[in-house]
Amino acid sequence: MADFVARLGSRGSVPGEVRSTWDVPAYVAATQRAGLDDEVAAIERRARARRRMDPDRLRAILGALADPPAGELNKARLGAVAGIPPTTVSPYVDVLVELGVVVLLPGSRAAAAKRAIGRPQAVVADPALARHLAGHSAAELAEFAGRRALAPLLRASVAAELLRQRPASAVEHRVAYLRERNGLAVDLVIELPDDSLYGIEVRTAASLRPHQFVALEALARRAGPRFRGGVVLNTATVGHQYGPRLWGLPISSVWDWQQPGARR
Numbered sequence: 195m196a197d198f199v200a201r202l203g204s205r206g207s208v209p210g211e212v213r214s215t216w217d218v219p220a221y222v223a224a225t226q227r228a229g230l231d232d233e234v235a236a237i238e239r240r241a242r243a244r245r246r247m248d249p250d251r252l253r254a255i256l257g258a259l260a261d262p263p264a265g266e267l268n269k270a271r272l273g274a275v276a277g278i279p280p281t282t283v284s285p286y287v288d289v290l291v292e293l294g295v296v297v298l299l300p301g302s303r304a305a306a307a308k309r310a311i312g313r314p315q316a317v318v319a320d321p322a323l324a325r326h327l328a329g330h331s332a333a334e335l336a337e338f339a340g341r342r343a344l345a346p347l348l349r350a351s352v353a354a355e356l357l358r359q360r361p362a363s364a365v366e367h368r369v370a371y372l373r374e375r376n377g378l379a380v381d382l383v384i385e386l387p388d389d390s391l392y393g394i395e396v397r398t399a400a401s402l403r404p405h406q407f408v409a410l411e412a413l414a415r416r417a418g419p420r421f422r423g424g425v426v427l428n429t430a431t432v433g434h435q436y437g438p439r440l441w442g443l444p445i446s447s448v449w450d451w452q453q454p455g456a457r458r
Contacts, residue, residue, distance in 0.1 A: 198356060199384055200364040202392060203422065213452045214444030218344075218398070221429060221445065222335045230326040241289045251278050255286040259296060261330035263318040263350035266311065266373075267298070278451060288318065294319060299353050302372040302383045304391050306417035310377040317395060319354040321347045341398040348383055348445060349396040349454045355407030355448050356382065372413070380409050391417060393424040400430040402442045410440060 201207050234256065238249050259265075261275075267287065273280035290296040296355035298314040318324035324347055325335070334340045335347070356369045368385040371380065371392075382394040394412045397406055411422030423439045427448065434442040 196355075196359055196364070196451070197363050198359060198448045198451065199367050199392075200423070201447075201451045202384075203365060207364065207451075209441040209443055209454065210435050211431040212443055212447050213445045214450070216223050216429070216444060216450075217431060218400075218429050221337060221348060222332050222344065224351070225321045225325040225335065226332045230323060233323065234327070237290075237295055240288075240293055244292065245285060245289050247286060247289070251276065251282070252278050252286055254278065255283065256290070256295075257327050259287070259290070260318050260324045261329075262346040263321070263324035263328065264315050264353055265318045266300065266348060267314050281436060295319045295323070297354055297357050297383075299357065300368070300370045302370040302380075302385065303368070304370075304372075304383060304385050304420075305389050306391065306418070306420060307372055307374060307383075308378075308416075311373045311375070315353070315371055317350050317353050317357075318402065319348040319350075319358075323352045324350060327374055331378055345398050347394070348398060348427075352394070352396050352445060353382060356384075377411060378412055378416075380413055382415075386422070388420075390420045390422050392422050395424075395426045396445065397426055397428045399428055400443040402426060402428065402430075402434060402436055414439065 238252055241252055258272045258275035269280045269283040272283050289372050291298060297317050297319050298313045299317050300314045301312045302310050330343045335344045360369055366387050370383045372380040372384060380393045381396050384392040395406060395410060395411045414424060416423040426442045427445045428442055430444055436442055
């Protein structure tokens with residue numbers, strides 16, 4: 195079973211040797227699946243079997259949650275997008291969480307965080323479902339201009355996968371995101387029991403650039419010795435050591451860490 199956090203902290207893991215067969219077309223292909231209209235209908239049936247709710251409102255909430263597929267759980271925004279009163283949003287979100295369609299990513303509680311936003315992000319767990327609900331075609335995502343829409347899908351996929359792996363991980367940890375009121379934001383933060391942490395950013399580019407590490411470097415300065423490392427996950431097919439405690443890894447390494455000589 196994949197255990198990204200354990201591999202990340204392993205002394206035997208060498209980021210520069212991590213390999214991947216995934217490229218942008220492969221990540222886009224992961225958002226394609228036949229029968230998604232039927233799956234949405236099945237979700238609606240399962241939700242209504244649990245609670246009495248309006249099917250049109252449920253579908254509208256699904257659409258609002260999927261665009262973006264990982265956004266802060268702001269009920270006023272969801273209500274405005276879905277066209278329903280904010281006071282009626284909670285039961286719809288709750289049942290989607292119960293069904294596993296949506297997972298909640300908590301705000302960071304790390305000591306290094308200052309004035310961090312505490313409310314969770316609502317993450318649509320299935321990237322194919324999220325793309326379908328948001329109305330983006332796979333062909334659109336495959337184009338360079340479609341990277342703006344692909345990026346949040348990739349971030350949501352990584353967040354959902356890390357949350358899925360956490361209960362069975364060999365390393366006790368907490369998966370969170372960081373957005374501070376003063377502007378510092380990091381896509382994902384892995385918090386360890388000793389108050390040390392990793393920062394993770396997700397990018398659609400295949401190359402590493404200095405600006406991609408700005409938030410991670412700021413987090414490193416803030417955390418000091420508690421900063422274990424910063425990772426930019428991208429669409430490259432090989433890992434790369436960028437600097438001290440900073441590296442790039444293929445996005446697919448989150449679920450399939452391939453390294454020469456590593457035990458699989």
